[in-house]
Amino acid sequence: MPTRLLEHINKFAKLEKGDFEIIQDYFSIQTFNKKDLILSAGSKCNCNYFVLAGCLHMFFVSENGIQRTVQFAIENWWITDNLAYHKGKTTDFTIQAVENTSLLKIRREDEEKLLGKFPTLERYFRKIYEISYGASLMKMKYVFDYSKEDIYNQFTESFPEFAQRVPQYLIASYLGLTPEYASEIRAKKRS
Amino acid sequence: MPTRLLEHINKFAKLEKGDFEIIQDYFSIQTFNKKDLILSAGSKCNCNYFVLAGCLHMFFVSENGIQRTVQFAIENWWITDNLAYHKGKTTDFTIQAVENTSLLKIRREDEEKLLGKFPTLERYFRKIYEISYGASLMKMKYVFDYSKEDIYNQFTESFPEFAQRVPQYLIASYLGLTPEYASEIRAKKRS
Numbered sequence: 547m548p549t550r551l552l553e554h555i556n557k558f559a560k561l562e563k564g565d566f567e568i569i570q571d572y573f574s575i576q577t578f579n580k581k582d583l584i585l586s587a588g589s590k591c592n593c594n595y596f597v598l599a600g601c602l603h604m605f606f607v608s609e610n611g612i613q614r615t616v617q618f619a620i621e622n623w624w625i626t627d628n629l630a631y632h633k634g635k636t637t638d639f640t641i642q643a644v645e646n647t648s649l650l651k652i653r654r655e656d657e658e659k660l661l662g663k664f665p666t667l668e669r670y671f672r673k674i675y676e677i678s679y680g681a682s683l684m685k686m687k688y689v690f691d692y693s694k695e696d697i698y699n700q701f702t703e704s705f706p707e708f709a710q711r712v713p714q715y716l717i718a719s720y721l722g723l724t725p726e727y728a729s730e731i732r733a734k735k736r737s
Numbered sequence: 738m739p740t741r742l743l744e745h746i747n748k749f750a751k752l753e754k755g756d757f758e759i760i761q762d763y764f765s766i767q768t769f770n771k772k773d774l775i776l777s778a779g780s781k782c783n784c785n786y787f788v789l790a791g792c793l794h795m796f797f798v799s800e801n802g803i804q805r806t807v808q809f810a811i812e813n814w815w816i817t818d819n820l821a822y823h824k825g826k827t828t829d830f831t832i833q834a835v836e837n838t839s840l841l842k843i844r845r846e847d848e849e850k851l852l853g854k855f856p857t858l859e860r861y862f863r864k865i866y867e868i869s870y871g872a873s874l875m876k877m878k879y880v881f882d883y884s885k886e887d888i889y890n891q892f893t894e895s896f897p898e899f900a901q902r903v904p905q906y907l908i909a910s911y912l913g914l915t916p917e918y919a920s921e922i923r924a925k926k927r928s
Binding site: 604606608609614616617627628629630631632638639661665668669671672673675676677678679680681682683684685686687689690691722 | 795797799800805807808818819820821822823829830852856859860862863864866867868869870871872873874875876877878880881882913
């Protein structure tokens with residue numbers, strides 16, 4: 547039973563008793579092994595994903611062949627290519643499991659029906675996206691304002707559990723650093 | 738009469754007849770001259786702004802004293818420091834008029850009441866923030882993937898009216914370029 551989602555919804559908006567029984571039927575549970583692909587660049591982005599356990603990242607492959615991570619999702623996070631999902635279009639991004647992961651998946655047309663039926667969930671998602679967008683503005687601030695070393699240190703100090711859990715080369719990619727540069731910073735911190 | 742907001746809401750969610758009469762009472766109209774400040778770094782961020790006419794930008798001042806623009810808003814755009822606004826906290830950002838601007842302003846506690854009364858507006862803002870967050874992921878892709886020259890050209894070709902309207906040094910700042918570098922690119926394009 548995906549009570550994790552119920553608890554998460556109730557943190558932001560209040561469901562009526564019994565609603566969740568209906569809501570959960572709109573979702574399917576899926577499990578993935580580490581490195582499995584959940585969504586592939588070039589395919590239609592018509593699902594939204596809520597992580598029950600594990601970790602995912604979303605990346606694109608740059609013109610010179612380098613993978614660049616643009617977002618992570620651990621427990622209680624939603625992840626998809628939101629612009630492609632909103633428009634029902636093809637995505638340029640790939641979503642991949644960083645760890646063995648189980649998630650709740652909802653199809654775009656089912657989410658539309660679900661939100662039509664439960665306005666409380668509009669409130670829930672409004673808050674989720676408001677926070678996500680606000681956080682992305684803060685990330686822009688870090689990316690522009692801090693030196694690469696400070697970005698790395700700030701991130702790993704702000705999210706120590708996350709930094710322990712996710713491979714360093716992915717954190718480097720997310721922060722726009724080369725893996726070699728991230729290694730140098732770590733070596734410098736240890737010395 | 739701020740019918741611009743009514744039309745914008747109806748693009749994303751359907752209001753009942755008569756609702757807008759009530760809704761508009763939650764807002765105040767304000768006008769600003771070019772260069773005026775709407776929100777200042779260090780102050781509490783407790784308002785959200787919808788542009789009726791004109792243009793705003795939101796920036797922070799980096800440690801070495803350089804202004805960095807992180808978002809713009811022209812007609813029909815909402816702008817605030819969404820994370821600080823959501824949490825009711827102090828902002829690190831400043832919002833300033835790029836042109837003479839008139840806007841609708843709503844206070845945080847009024848927005849909360851308004852959304853409680855009109856679930857249709859939860860739907861409206863959910864879509865607005867979903868798109869904004871999705872667009873910020875795409876911006877990350879551009880920032881990481883493209884050369885500085887390509888970022889500039891891609892942006893000015895994708896949004897030609899915007900590029901005509903907004904001072905070049907602000908576009909450069911938004912894209913993470915120095916004004917000098919943006920001038921070089923323009924000179925190269927002209928030659």
